[in-house]
Amino acid sequence: MTGEKNYDVIIIGGSYAGLSGAMALGRSLRKVLIIDGGEPCNRQTPHSHNFITHDGNTPKAIAMQAKEQVLKYDTVTFLQGIAVSASKNEKGFDIKTAAGDTFTARKLLFATGIKDKMPPIEGFAACWGITAIHCPYCHGYEVRHEKTGIISNGDIGYEFCKLINNWTKDLTLFTNGKSTLTPEQTEKLRQHNIPVIETEITAFEHTNGYLNQVLFKDGSTMSLKAVYSKLPFEQHCDIPVKLGCALNEQGYITVDNMYKTTVPGVFAAGDNTVQMRSVSLAIGSGGFAGAVINKELVDESF
Ligand SMILES: Cc1cc2nc3c(=O)[nH]c(=O)nc-3n(C[C@H](O)[C@H](O)[C@H](O)COP(=O)(O)OP(=O)(O)OC[C@H]3O[C@@H](n4cnc5c(N)ncnc54)[C@H](O)[C@@H]3O)c2cc1C
Structure with missing residues (x-):
């Protein structure tokens, strides 16, 4: 749990993309809060493949090692929970959680993934x-x-x-x-x-x-x-849309090549933005987004 309420960046979704973003930001001395519901899309898969250094590991083992490494940075705080809403304030954003807490940050990164919709086939x-x-x-x-x-x-x-x-x-x-x-x-x-x-x-x-x-x-x-x-899907988290972030016609959050959404100060990375799904790409995009967010904060305060 965290007593602190104000952060530089709040990352919603603490799986591969979110943890990678937190690593880049934490190492950039940014005060980061990760809020994570703990339901990554690959949680039922016995072995994750095609990511060098982790080929054949369980999805959970990869995420646990990532989390352990990220939380060694005292700049990063992890909160197990669900973010339920976001609103703009004069300096950035307020995020409310299902537990009733409110946190503020200058920037938001949504690394919330997607939810696959199961077909009506028993089993x-x-x-x-x-x-x-x-x-x-x-x-x-x-x-x-x-x-x-x-x-x-x-x-x-x-x-x-x-x-x-x-x-x-x-x-x-x-x-x-x-x-x-x-x-x-x-x-x-x-x-x-x-x-x-x-x-x-x-x-x-x-x-x-x-x-x-x-x-x-x-x-x-x-x-x-x-x-x-190939299953139909929906965004795992509806907050970006409620904040005004555009989705593209396939249902992914629209981002530019800097992972900026259509709402200033709001970023997205990982499966929620792209059709090609992989642990390595989610990690790559989260890390990139983290660096871009840090640069934006640097530019605003220098
Ligand atoms: C069945 C399956 C098997 C796969 N196997 C492989 C594989 O072998 N190799 C490979 O490279 N890739 C694999 N993938 C793809 C890989 O799992 C994804 O690309 C990767 O998990 C995407 O990471 P992410 O961080 O974007 O999203 P996710 O891992 O889905 O994580 C999103 C996180 O955000 C959280 N979240 C969402 N909304 C909220 C909210 N409102 N508040 C708080 N938290 C929230 C969720 O609880 C979750 O923890 C597989 C995918 C699936 C579906």
Whole structure:
């Protein structure tokens, strides 16, 4: 807990992007408060991959080590909790938490991530991040050459098949309803021995998130090791929008190449701003945003 109420910067979201921003700012002698709800999007994944020095570690272990290193700086304070609202004041911003505290800061960094919306398929959510996969760069190697499905349709489904065909040739596309592929796309998939199944999936039968088989509406089943799916999402935190930050048409917070949102003094970094999701990119963007925020504070006070 913290008795201090006034900070240079408040970072909302204390996962990879937020902790990285805090590292840059804390080392710049800025008084930083991180407020974190403790629900990163990859929390169910047993092993995180494709980030050198941490390949194969649990997401939690990576975050815990980051937190330990960041909190060695006495300039940084960590508060476990939820930020519920923000408002402008004459010097910067007030942030209110669910516990009823109010903190002030000159600058805000939102590193709040996104929330994946689970499809109405029984068992899917339990497999998410384990054998229901969002990204081949994170988990494709672990299920290489395995019998794999893709739940998608149309142009996105076609492109997804092309991509995943790099990791396994034993691939089936589930359009989960009528196919919207063009005849040319359907023919190309046929040439690559990728069947297209339109029958709706009703359930994933699994053991602790490890998929055994998918169940279809017509009662049929298919054994699979893994299924890729791109899920719809929403911003994990609605405060940036309520503050006036614009979202782009895909639903990400609009930032320039300095991680500035459309509201002066408000920055965003990590998954909430970009389609390409990875721990390393979140860390890179958080660190960059931290340096930009420090520079803005320097420019304002020199
Ligand atoms: C299932 C899955 C598996 C993945 N596997 C890999 C992998 O193997 N390798 C890899 O490199 N990447 C992987 N990723 C991508 C990676 O997890 C993300 O890119 C990364 O977590 C983004 O970091 P972030 O800090 O932007 O957001 P997150 O890690 O999602 O953290 C956001 C944080 O903000 C907090 N927060 C949100 N709103 C509030 C609020 N109002 N108040 C306080 N706190 C708030 C949340 O509680 C959370 O702690 C995976 C993603 C998913 C979904």
